[in-house]
Amino acid sequence: MxxxxxxxxxxxxxxxxxxxxxxxxxxxxxxxxxxxxxxxxxxxxxxxxxxxxxxxxxxxxxxxxxxxxxxxxxxxxxxxxxxxxxxxxxxxxxxxxxxxxxxxxxxxxxxxSEIKVVDNTLTQDDEQMTPDEVLRRAYEKINDSLSTDLLTRVRAVSPIFFETLLVDLLVEMGYGGNEEGAAHALGRTGDNGVDGVINQDPLGVDQIYIQAKRYAGGNNVGASDIRDFFGALNLKKANKGLFITTSDFTQSAVQTARDLGSRIVLINGQQLSKLMLRFNVGCRDVETLHLKRVDEDFFDN
CATH class of the missing domain: 1.10.10 (Arc Repressor Mutant, subunit A)
Known part of the structure; x- marks a missing residue:
């Protein structure tokens, strides 16, 4: 260590x-x-x-x-x-x-020594960490709290808003080409979720089929849902699938996706909120801090 x-x-x-x-x-x-x-x-x-x-x-x-x-x-x-x-x-x-x-x-x-965190579990007085380690830990705690807040809000939005949110996120991640094309590719099913297809590239040469479930915490997606989605992909002769849920996947669902190969990517609520943070969907930057250090090479004469 x-x-x-x-x-x-x-x-x-x-x-x-x-x-x-x-x-x-x-x-x-x-x-x-x-x-x-x-x-x-x-x-x-x-x-x-x-x-x-x-x-x-x-x-x-x-x-x-x-x-x-x-x-x-x-x-x-x-x-x-x-x-x-x-x-x-x-x-x-x-x-x-x-x-x-x-x-x-x-x-x-x-x-x-002025850095403090609201719950007092992390302070500059934690003598085991350097100041920049404290700053990074504080940053992680702030983001974890924001991620939890984002997920709570996403679970409470309407199905239409949820569809728009996913479109925005996928576009920011580089899929769909543009918002208009992405919105056209996705369609609501009306069952607290969104099922559809989005272009993986601007020309639509490659496509990803999507199933999304806006579920409350604890209402996890099971193996049968994964098998059903896999069957739908086969009917459409599709080779890529993305299953998004605001809750989580049962262990059997995760294992089923693995057994079916790498065709289906699973994104649970925690991962969804982290992606929203990363691509600034539903949140925005309010301040940028640049952490600097002495350039030893500059002074190495």
């Missing part, structure tokens, strides 16, 4: 005690000392632009620098200070609690 950024503070200091350290070399050396697996070494942040171990070592270095235990004035390098040597010689556990004895750290930590 990759250590937390606080658990990496001592290794960072020990590496710096050997002399001036290049950040990239510190990441490699500490990773080797910890005997991290290839999987751990390659684990990336959600952004895909930095490894987790490099991110946590970077935050350990930042916190130690703010407390005056490291000096990072030279581009891309850091060195240990007298205060850092004293910390190592003290034999104490070096973590945020230890660093709070220094005013410079308290000033920095106070400015960066």
């Amino acid at each position: 990759i250590p937390t950024y606080q658990e990496l503070m001592t290794p960072v200091l020990e590496r710096a005690r050997e002399g001036e350290v290049k950040f990239r070399d510190a990441v490699d050396d500490i990773s080797n000392e910890l005997k991290l697996t290839d999987e751990e070494l390659s684990e990336l942040l959600p952004s895909g632009k930095q490894t987790v171990i490099a991110n946590r070592i970077g935050w350990a270095k930042t916190y130690l620098s703010k407390a005056g235990l490291l000096n990072t004035k030279k581009r891309g390098f850091f060195t240990i200070t007298d205060r850092g040597i004293e910390a190592l010689n003290s034999g104490q556990n070096i973590d945020n609690k230890y660093l709070k004895q220094f005013d410079t750290f308290n000033s920095f930590h106070g400015q960066s």
Whole structure:
């Protein structure tokens, strides 16, 4: 398991005690000392632009620098200070609690500890996470809450509105060519759902047959519904099917779809709401936050 950024503070200091350290070399050396697996070494942040171990070592270095235990004035390098040597010689556990004895750290930590989540289950004070991990967790919790709200609203709309919603979503996902063509391809059955066909490409060369059920939670789609849909696909000599429900699929329904091959794709309520979030259907962006970090290559001269 990759250590937390606080658990990496001592290794960072020990590496710096050997002399001036290049950040990239510190990441490699500490990773080797910890005997991290290839999987751990390659684990990336959600952004895909930095490894987790490099991110946590970077935050350990930042916190130690703010407390005056490291000096990072030279581009891309850091060195240990007298205060850092004293910390190592003290034999104490070096973590945020230890660093709070220094005013410079308290000033920095106070400015960066304002992130809160409404239910108080996640705060910047969760000492196991770096600040950007806290931000990402908060983002996930906000989206999970929004996803639940979206699904509740979708279950309450009229069949006509549900049809329009699915058309909008499929068009945003790149199907149907345009809204007019997609709307024409889908038709209501009047039974709390939508059955139809949509073009997979603008010219309608390839088509996907769709069955959608606007069901309440707990009213799950069963295996017989999947078999019926499979039979309908065979009658139409279709090779692709999409079954959407606002509830879920029973285990037997999922297994039936697997046994029938990859012709039928199942999308349950949770997946539907996640797609709506991803493609901004029924929701919209209200604020964009750009998470940045120092470009070590820029300062690597």
